[in-house]
Amino acid sequence: MRTLIFRTVAPYLTSLMVLFSIFVLLRGHNEPGGGFIGGLIAASAFAIYGIACGVAPVRRSLYFHPMAISGAGLLISALSGLFSMMFGVPFLTGLWAKLEFGGLALDLSTVLFFDIGVYLVVVGSITSIALALEEREHA
Amino acid sequence: MAADGQWLTFLALILPFLGAAVAPLLTRMMGANAAWILALLPLYLFIHFLGFLGAVADGGTVSGGYAWIESLDISFSWFIDGLSLTFALLITGIGTLIVLYAGGYLKGHPMQGRFFSFILMFMGAMQGLVIADSFFALFVFWELTSITSFLLIGFDHVREASRRAALQALVVTGLGGLSLLAGLLVIWGATGENSLSGLLASGSALRDAPLYMAALLLILGGAFTKSAQFPFHFWLPNAMEAPTPVSAYLHSATMVKAGVYLLMRLNPVLGETLAWETILPVFGGTTLIVGTLLAVRQTDLKLMLAYTTVASLGLLVMLTGFGSEKAVEAAVLYLIAHSMFKGALFMVAGLIDHEAGTRDVTKLGGLRSAMPITFAAAVLAAFSMGGLPPFFGFLAKEEIYYGLWTGDGWGLLLTLVALVGNGLMFAIGFAVALKPFLGEKVETPKHAHEGPVLLWLGPLVLASLGLLTAIFSATSHFFLTSPMASAVAGVPVEATISVVPHIGLALFLSLLTVAFGIGAYMLIDRLRGGMVSLLNAIGWGPDKGFDQFVSGSVKASGAITRVIQNGRLDYYTTATFIALALALIVPMVMFGELPAMPKWPDLPFYEWAILAIAFIGLGAILHARDRLTAIVSLGIQGFAVAVLFMLLGAPDLSFTQFMVETLSVVILALVMTRLRLSPADHRPGREKAIDISVAALCGGALALLLLKITQLPFNPYLSEFFAENARVIAHGRNIVNVIIVDFRGVDTLGEIGVVMVAGLAILALVRIRSGKRIPAPAQGEK
Numbered sequence: 001m002r003t004l005i006f007r008t009v010a011p012y013l014t015s016l017m018v019l020f021s022i023f024v025l026l027r028g029h030n031e032p033g034g035g036f037i038g039g040l041i042a043a044s045a046f047a048i049y050g051i052a053c054g055v056a057p058v059r060r061s062l063y064f065h066p067m068a069i070s071g072a073g074l075l076i077s078a079l080s081g082l083f084s085m086m087f088g089v090p091f092l093t094g095l096w097a098k099l100e101f102g103g104l105a106l107d108l109s110t111v112l113f114f115d116i117g118v119y120l121v122v123v124g125s126i127t128s129i130a131l132a133l134e135e136r137e138h139a
Numbered sequence: 140m141a142a143d144g145q146w147l148t149f150l151a152l153i154l155p156f157l158g159a160a161v162a163p164l165l166t167r168m169m170g171a172n173a174a175w176i177l178a179l180l181p182l183y184l185f186i187h188f189l190g191f192l193g194a195v196a197d198g199g200t201v202s203g204g205y206a207w208i209e210s211l212d213i214s215f216s217w218f219i220d221g222l223s224l225t226f227a228l229l230i231t232g233i234g235t236l237i238v239l240y241a242g243g244y245l246k247g248h249p250m251q252g253r254f255f256s257f258i259l260m261f262m263g264a265m266q267g268l269v270i271a272d273s274f275f276a277l278f279v280f281w282e283l284t285s286i287t288s289f290l291l292i293g294f295d296h297v298r299e300a301s302r303r304a305a306l307q308a309l310v311v312t313g314l315g316g317l318s319l320l321a322g323l324l325v326i327w328g329a330t331g332e333n334s335l336s337g338l339l340a341s342g343s344a345l346r347d348a349p350l351y352m353a354a355l356l357l358i359l360g361g362a363f364t365k366s367a368q369f370p371f372h373f374w375l376p377n378a379m380e381a382p383t384p385v386s387a388y389l390h391s392a393t394m395v396k397a398g399v400y401l402l403m404r405l406n407p408v409l410g411e412t413l414a415w416e417t418i419l420p421v422f423g424g425t426t427l428i429v430g431t432l433l434a435v436r437q438t439d440l441k442l443m444l445a446y447t448t449v450a451s452l453g454l455l456v457m458l459t460g461f462g463s464e465k466a467v468e469a470a471v472l473y474l475i476a477h478s479m480f481k482g483a484l485f486m487v488a489g490l491i492d493h494e495a496g497t498r499d500v501t502k503l504g505g506l507r508s509a510m511p512i513t514f515a516a517a518v519l520a521a522f523s524m525g526g527l528p529p530f531f532g533f534l535a536k537e538e539i540y541y542g543l544w545t546g547d548g549w550g551l552l553l554t555l556v557a558l559v560g561n562g563l564m565f566a567i568g569f570a571v572a573l574k575p576f577l578g579e580k581v582e583t584p585k586h587a588h589e590g591p592v593l594l595w596l597g598p599l600v601l602a603s604l605g606l607l608t609a610i611f612s613a614t615s616h617f618f619l620t621s622p623m624a625s626a627v628a629g630v631p632v633e634a635t636i637s638v639v640p641h642i643g644l645a646l647f648l649s650l651l652t653v654a655f656g657i658g659a660y661m662l663i664d665r666l667r668g669g670m671v672s673l674l675n676a677i678g679w680g681p682d683k684g685f686d687q688f689v690s691g692s693v694k695a696s697g698a699i700t701r702v703i704q705n706g707r708l709d710y711y712t713t714a715t716f717i718a719l720a721l722a723l724i725v726p727m728v729m730f731g732e733l734p735a736m737p738k739w740p741d742l743p744f745y746e747w748a749i750l751a752i753a754f755i756g757l758g759a760i761l762h763a764r765d766r767l768t769a770i771v772s773l774g775i776q777g778f779a780v781a782v783l784f785m786l787l788g789a790p791d792l793s794f795t796q797f798m799v800e801t802l803s804v805v806i807l808a809l810v811m812t813r814l815r816l817s818p819a820d821h822r823p824g825r826e827k828a829i830d831i832s833v834a835a836l837c838g839g840a841l842a843l844l845l846l847k848i849t850q851l852p853f854n855p856y857l858s859e860f861f862a863e864n865a866r867v868i869a870h871g872r873n874i875v876n877v878i879i880v881d882f883r884g885v886d887t888l889g890e891i892g893v894v895m896v897a898g899l900a901i902l903a904l905v906r907i908r909s910g911k912r913i914p915a916p917a918q919g920e921k
Contacts, residue, residue: 030872032790034879040798047805067902070895077888092884094869107870114887115880121891125898126802132905133809 010052017045025119026112035115039122046123047130055135058127066131070124077117080110145203148217151187152270154180155263159256166252174242174593177255181234181262188219188227192618195224198631202272202336218272218336221622225471226269226400228619229478233392234262236597240486241384243593244493254294258388261287265393269400273334274323281319281361284394285312291389292381304377307685311364311374319361319401325354338408339629345408355409358401359418366398366452369426373682376433376445383489386441387597391448391481396474399455403470406459407629419460424556426453431563435663436670440488440498440571444481447524447564451477454560457553458542464632466542468624472535472634475619476523476605480532483520483601484571487513490594491575496584500570505580509587512595514576519602521572523609525565525656526649529638531609536561536652538636540645558652565656570663612637713829716837723840727847734846746786753779765818766811774804791875 021041028034046066050058062069081092089095094111158180166173191201204216219227241258245251264283271277286309293305323333329348332338338345345351362368367375378390389395402419409415430450437443451473458470490513492498495506507514519530526536539561543554589595608615616634624632640646659666674680727733742750756775763769777800784793822830861874861882871877879887 028873028876029870029880032794032873032875034791034873034876036879037791037794037798040795040802044798044802044805047802051805067895067899070898074891074895077891081884081888092888094881094884096870109870111869111871111880111884114884115876118880118887118891121895125894128898129901129905130802130806130809132902133806133813 006052010049014045014049017048018042021045021119021123025115028115029111035118036122039119040126042119042123043126043130046127047134050131050134055131058131062127066124066128068124070121070128073117073120073122073124075117076120077114080113080117083110147187148201148203148219148270149205151184152217152263152267154184155259155266159259159263162255162259163252166255171242171246171251171593173252173255174239177259178235178238178242180259181231181238184266185228185231185235188224188231191219191224195219195221195622196618198622198625200336204272207273207275212333213275214273214334215276216272216334217267217270217276218334219270220626221619221624222400222403222626223270225475225619225623226396227266229475230262230265230269230393233388233478233482233601234258236482236486236600237384237388239593240387240489240597241382243591244384244489245382246591246593250294254291254382254384257287257290257294258384261291261389261394265397268397272336274327275333277335278316278320278323281365281397282313282316284397285309285316285365288312288378288389288394291385292378294382294385295380298380301380304374304380308374308378310689311371311685315361315364315371315398318357318364322354322357322361325350325357329354335404338405341408343408346412351409351412352414355412355414355418358405358409362398362401363422363456364398365401366395366456367426367449368398368422368453368456369429369449370681372426372430372449373680373685375449376442377682379439379441379445383441383485383492386445387482387485387489390445391485392478395448395452396455396478399452399459399470399474402456402459403467403627406467406627410460411462416460416462420457420553423453423455423457423460424553426450427457427556427560429453431560431567432670433674434567435563435659435666436674438500438667440491440500440575441485443500443567443571444484444488447567448481450560450564451481454539454557457556458539459627461543461553463542463545464624464628464630465538467628468620468632468634469535469538469542471620471624471627472531472538472636475608475615476531476535479601479605479608480520480523480530480568483516483598483605484524484568486594486598486601487517487520488571490590490598491587493594494585494590495575495587500574503575503581503583504578505576506587507576510576510589512589512599516595516598516602517572517576519606520598521568523602523605524568526561526652528640529606529609531605531615533638533649534609534612534636536649537645538634540648541636544644544648554648558648558655561652562655563659565652566659566663569656569660609638713833716833720833720836720840723844724836727843732847734843734850737846737850746783749779749782749786753783766816766820767808767818769820770804770807770811773807774800777803789875791873 018041021038024033024041025035025038026033028038046058046062049061059065064072084091084093084095087093087095092114094109096107096109099106099108158177162173162177165176169176194201201219202217204214207213207215238255238258241251241254245254248254261284264280264287267280268277268284271280289305289309292308293301295301296305326338326345327333329350330338330341330344332341332344345354348354364371375390375395379386381390427450430446430448430453434443434446434450437446455470455474455477458466458473488498490510491503491506494510494513495503497503523530523532526532539557540554543550543557616636620634621632624634753776756772756777756779759772759775760769763772777796781793781796781800784790784796861878864882865871865874865877869877869881871881
């Protein structure tokens with residue numbers, strides 16, 4: 001599978017897919033997409049990179065262990081739910097804030113952070129499984 | 140009551156736990172002298188509870204509490220009447236003396252701080268148990284006493300006997316705790332009350348409920364295990380592995396009385412039925428006789444006392460269940476008397492062990508001149524235990540005979556049981572209190588002399604109290620006995636008995652008991668020999684039964700595990716899929732819920748085309764020569780379904796389906812190459828046939844289920860709710876995503892938790908199978 005063409009294209013393909021996955025994640029609230037799908041896209045991106053160029057470069061570029069990414073995601077999701085405690089509303093109630101940058105309005109919410117957490121959990125878990133399996137292939 | 144008073148009682152409830160937190164630090168700084176400071180804590184609690192005496196003696200109750208889990212109607216509340224108050228005073232009062240005693244007993248022990256911590260935790264749990272009002276507070280504290288008792292019995296954890304005894308106590312009382320929980324839930328269901336005060340106010344609602352018998356048996360399961368009733372008595376003598384302060388406190392004065400407390404507490408609502416008045420006296424009476432007979436057999440001072448404790452608990456249960464107000468009053472008197480004299484005698488036994496180096500009664504003698512204060516305490520306590528005037532035990536024994544002697548055969552039988560039991564207890568009490576001190580001086584492992592003040596203060600105070608409370612019997616009745624007996628009986632009861640002997644049947648029976656006791660004391664060595672040979676002849680007891688039960692469970696679960704978890708993946712998957720198919724088909728067939736034959740669908744041609752692609756994918760799997768082709772063909776079918784989702788207006792679902800299909804093909808292919816399976820499938824025909832039929836069954840069952848679901852009328856409530864509110868409440872146009880991250884966020888949180896745990900598990904499995912060992916770093920290498 002590690003042909004020259006594949007190896008040359010894979011980094012570009014992976015970056016594009018990761019970028020796309022973030023796009024899918026962020027638009028999820030209003031258009032098809034969201035943390036789960038975004039996470040799956042990013043995970044397949046890393047899996048492709050791993051198949052093409054070997055596991056070591058993927059691990060290097062991820063910097064963190066994928067399972068740690070997954071754990072951070074779970075933590076972010078849970079914390080985003082706890083945020084509601086400060087306002088005396090039940091756990092995981094969505095809270096919204098409107099930010100304005102000179103005429104540009106941006107809606108921020110705890111729900112978005114929750115979705116980012118979902119994204120990270122999916123990326124982390126699936127990537128670590130895929131990488132572990134690929135690693136053994138090249139062992 | 141006033142809000143600040145409520146706050147104080149709450150503080151009293153948590154104070155022992157706070158004390159437990161600082162005890163190790165304090166002990167590290169001050170050594171055994173920390174006991175003087177730590178004892179102030181139970182002393183403060185004792186004084187706090189003394190403050191309620193007046194209100195409770197006037198027939199009032201003190202209650203308070205906080206909401207705990209409002210949505211389930213569960214509160215954290217307490218309620219103090221005569222019964223709780225007497226228990227609370229015993230727990231904190233004796234607790235004060237025990238903390239001091241432990242300071243002397245474990246002086247210089249490296250883990251003394253930990254011991255203080257455990258014993259304070261236990262005190263908090265026990266005190267919470269007796270003043271808890273809501274069922275859940277009661278249950279939580281009940282379990283806490285089991286757990287802290289486990290820690291205390293196993294305190295000397297390097298010895299196997301301690302560990303076994305601790306585990307045994309935990310298993311027996313823990314099982315009882317579950318039984319209690321079930322019983323409380325049944326009562327809640329039957330009466331709608333989930334607090335003791337509410338239940339007591341509900342009158343005979345519980346007795347008339349159809350579930351009365353179930354509730355009774357479950358509650359008895361909790362009470363009998365905790366209070367060591369035959370045949371669950373065996374854990375209590377084994378618990379004597381604990382340091383003596385523990386035996387004196389938990390296993391005589393307080394924790395083992397929790398079961399009796401529960402029975403007394405529920406007597407007004409559970410009692411006065413035939414079942415109650417039969418089961419309790421039968422089990423209590425049996426326990427009394429068995430306990431005293433086994434006590435005769437022992438030579439270890441602590442074990443002698445332990446078995447008489449079992450017997451005393453039996454007597455208490457018998458009296459509680461007898462059903463007359465006099466008997467209840469007798470139980471109350473005996474309970475108070477027992478806590479004082481038994482606590483004192485245990486501490487005396489520990490003191491002798493501590494100073495002389497042995498507690499074998501046959502190896503002790505002539506200590507009276509070396510340990511005069513201990514001797515005095517022992518004799519005072521033994522007089523109370525033997526029921527001699529003018530001690531509190533005398534009042535209790537008189538009242539026992541008054542209460543039991545009803546003139547009919549049942550009363551006569553129980554009177555006889557009480558007489559034999561009391562007589563033997565008299566003999567054993569004096570054997571413990573006199574044998575080590577009288578007679579020739581015997582050479583002991585340690586040169587015996589009087590212990591420090593920390594050690595003899597507790598037993599002396601408790602034993603003297605047995606005298607004082609009896610002499611000022613009017614006061615003790617007014618503040619303790621009458622309120623407590625009234626709470627147990629459910630109607631006002633006035634205790635009047637005093638130390639002045641009144642000529643009558645009870646006095647005659649008392650004299651008979653004393654005569655029998657003196658006879659037994661004289662013959663105790665011969666009786667012991669007889670019991671030893673009798674028990675050897677039987678050769679089996681519940682203690683052995685417990686071991687057999689444990690090893691039997693281990694063997695049985697081993698056998699079951701070998702069958703169910705044989706380690707072959709194909710068995711697991713086959714079993715799982717057969718179970719799935721049966722779970723789907725059997726209910727459908729049994730309840731006649733099979734779907735109607737659907738009519739031929741009217742689809743546009745491109746949808747037919749996609750369906751055809753899915754079928755081609757399936758055909759390709761079946762015809763594939765090698766496994767890799769089959770896996771990729773699986774993807775064809777998955778993509779076709781994803782396209783269908785897209786056409787039917789579920790872009791999110793379709794999107795996800797695409798990604799999942801892609802990833803599962805990739806991961807399956809990776810696993811395949813990793814497992815080094817042969818490229819082609821070589822299953823023999825028979826195995827193939829089984830697999831094919833299981834697969835067909837599962838697929839068919841799922842298809843039937845889906846057909847049935849689509850044929851049922853569709854309830855649009857939820858989808859309409861989400862469609863209407865996604866934009867308004869959750870500010871999102873993508874309903875699917877809004878549901879996932881907002882409306883059902885807790886679900887999603889759980890799911891990502893599962894994803895992560897599954898990931899971790901798979902990672903671990905992959906690592907194990909790779910058989911790679913991480914090389915140990917070589918020494919001295921940089």
